[in-house]
Amino acid sequence: MKNYSEVYEQELINNVIPFWMKHSKDELGGGYFNCLDRFGNVFDTDKFMWLQAREVWTFATLYHEQEARSEWLEMARHGADFLAKHGRDAEGNWYFSLDQYGKPLVQPYNIFSDCFASMAFAALYKADPQEKYAKIAKDTFYNILKRQNNPKGKYNKAYPGTRELKNFALPMILSNLALEMEHLLDKKTVDDLLKSVIHEVMDIFYQQDSGLILENVNLDGSFSDSFDGRLVNPGHTIEAMWFMMDLGLRLNDQKLIIKATEIALRTLDYGWDKEFGGIFYFMDIKKHPVQQLEWDQKLWWVHLEALVCMAKAYAFTGKNECREWFDKLHDYAWNHFRDAEHGEWFAYLNRRGEVLLPLKGGKWKCCFHVPRALFQVAKTLQQVAEPAS
Template identity: 40%
Template sequence: MQWLSPAHRAALATEYRRHLLDDVIPFWLRHGMDSQQGGYFTALDRDGAVVDTDKSIWFQGRGAWMFATLANTVEPRREWLDAARSGIDFLQRFGRDSSGKYHFTVTRDGRPLRMRRYAFSESFAAIAFAAYARASGDESFADHAHEAFAAYLRYAFDPAQSLPQFPAKINPQTRPMLGIGPLMIGIATAQELRANLGDRIIAGRSCTQWIDHWIDSIATRFLNREHEALLEVVAPDGSVIDHFDGRMLNPGHALECAWFVLQEARQRDRADYRQLGLTILDWMWRRGWDCEYGGIFYFRDLRGLPVQEYWQDMKFWWPHCEAIIATLLAFEMTGESRYAEWHRAVHEWSFRHFADAEFGEWYGYLHRDGRISTPLKGSMWKGPFHLPRMLWYCWRLLEPRG
C-alpha cells in the first residue's frame, strides 16, 4: 500500500485515533491524575508508577488543554472534562505567585519550588483556560485565558518593540541576543485562543495581528538564508553569534515552528506563510535527520562543528512528534512525494523505537541508535501533550479524506 494513498490514509487515521484514545490518553487517566490534591503527576515510570510527586505547572496547563481539546473536538466525555477541570483548578489555586507570574514547579500540594526566567507556564495556562472556556461554556475562563496571555506578553516581550525580553543567561551588555522560543510559542498560543474564543484584542493587538507580527520577526531575524537554517538565537539585528549558543540548532524546535506557520498558511490561504513554513521544514529536515541510524538529532551546529551539549545526538520523543505533524501537513498542502517519504520515515522510526507495546505510551529518551536511555514515561518535561497532540492533530488531518 503506497504511503498516504487514499487507502493508506484511512488506515493511518485509524492508527492515530486508536493510539490516542485506546493507549495514550487512558495511560494518563490511569496513572497521571492526582485524586487527592488535584492536577497531574508527570514523573511516571515505564508502567505508570509515580516516581516523584512534584508537579510541573507547564503540564497543569498543557494537560488541561489536551483534555479540554478532546472534549471540544471529539466528544464531551465526562472523564475528559473532569480531567481538564482538575488541571484548571490546580492552576487557579497554585499556579501563580503574588505578582501574577506562573511558577515552573511546585510540590504535590502546590507549594512553590521553582520560578524560571521563562514565561511559558503563562502561555500554557492561557491555552488551557481558553479550551476549557469553550468546553465548559463558562465565559469566566475566557477572562482567565486573556489574563494569562497578557501576562505572557508582559513577561516575555519588550513592550516597546514586542521582541523577546526574557532575562538573559549571559550578560546582555556583553553579548545581546534574541531567542526564537517566545515568538513561536506566542504563535501557537494566539492560534489556540483565536480558535476557542475568537479573534479578540489583547494588549493592543488581535490574536491574528500578534501571529503576523511574530511570523514576520521569525522570517526577518531567525531564518538565515546564507546557511539555510532556522536559528535558535541571534544578535538583535539577526546576525549569527559565532559561539556555541549562537551556532546551536534545534531541529525539533524548528520543525515545530514550521508546522505552526503552515497551519496559519492553511487556515488563511497565505502563500507567503506556506513558502516560509516549507522552507523551514526543508532546510531543517536536512540538518536534523540522522541518515545513519534514523530519527531526529536533538542539536546540530550551524557550521558542522562539535556541539557542546552531551545529549546532542540523542533522540527525544517530542522532536519526532513535531516532525510527524510537519511532514504530514506539508504533504497535505503540496502533495509532494518527498513529504510523504519523510513522514513515512519519521513515523515508522518513532513507532518502532518510542512506543511501548507492553505498558503503553512512549519512552521519552533514546540513545542515537534507538536504545532506551531511561524507561521514564513522564518527567517535568514530558507529560500529556506532545504525543497526544500529534496523534490528535494527525488523525483529524487525515480523517476528512479517509
C-alpha cells in the first residue's frame, strides 16, 4: 500500500495541482475561474461560492499539511480575499453564485456555501493565523448552527406542514466540519456537535433492516415512501463513512470505525454496477425508478471518496476486503477518470464508463474532491504496513 501512497502523492503534486495553478486564478476579477474545459480554457466566468471556498481550503490545507510552498498560500489568500469582499449578504449568509467581478447572481439559498466558507477560512487560519480569517470562519459556523433546522429558510420550495423531510447532507457535512473547525471552537461546542451528528448519521438516517443510509427521512426519523424518501446516494454514504472513521479515531471509538466500515462495504456492494463497473449515482431502496435522469452516471467524486474510505478502512481495521475494494476502485477510477494527456480528472462518465462531459471544472466540480482524495489516500497509506508474506 505504500506504493499506492507514492503514486497518489505524485499525481496530486505533478498532475492535478499544476492544472489549477495554471488555469483557475482570475487575476482580473479576483477569486478563481470555476468553469474550465478539458484543456483548462475558461468557458464561463460565473463564480460559485461553495466552489471558491473549496479551492481556498485545498490550497490552505496543502500549504499547512503537505508542504509550505509560498505559491500555494498566495493562491489560498487570493480566493479568500474575493470571498471576504463579495461573498456574503448583509445578514452574513453566503451567496450561491456571483459574476466574475463579485456581483450577486443567485441568492444565499444553499447552506453548503456557508459550510465550505467556514471550512475554508478555518483552514486558512491554520496556514496563516490572521484573526480576520478566524472571525469569518466562526461567524459563519455559528450562523450555520442557527440555520441547521431550516437551512433554506425563506428559499424553501416545499409547502409547509405536508411532507416535511430532513436531508442527510447537512449532518454529513457537519461531521467533517466539526473537526475542521475544532481549533477555533470551545471543547463543549465540539463535543456536543460530534455527539449530535454521529447520532443523526448512524442512528437516524441509517436503516437497520437494509443496512443502508437514506438521503431523506421524516422529521421523526421514520421512512417516507416517496421519491425523496426512497432515495439512496451511495457516494454520500461512503464519503460520510470516512468522516465517521475520522471521528472514531478522534474519539478513540473502534466500534464506530468498525460500524462505519461495515456500512461502507455494504454500500459498495449495493451500489456497484455489476454489468459495466463503477458506482451508480442514485438508487431507489425499493428498486423503483428514480426521478434523477443521471442516476446511472459514474461521477468522479463518488469513486474518489470511495477510495479514501477504503484506504482508511484498511488502515484502521486491516480487513482484507477493504484492500480488495481499494484495488478494484483504483483500477476503475484511474482507467476512466484520469486525464493523462491534459491533466486533472474527468468528472462525468456514462454508465459504460465513457467520458460524458470533458470539463475539468463547472458548476459542481472544482479544485476539491480530486486533490483532497489524492492527499487523503497518500497520507493514510503512508504508514500502512504490509502483512508478512
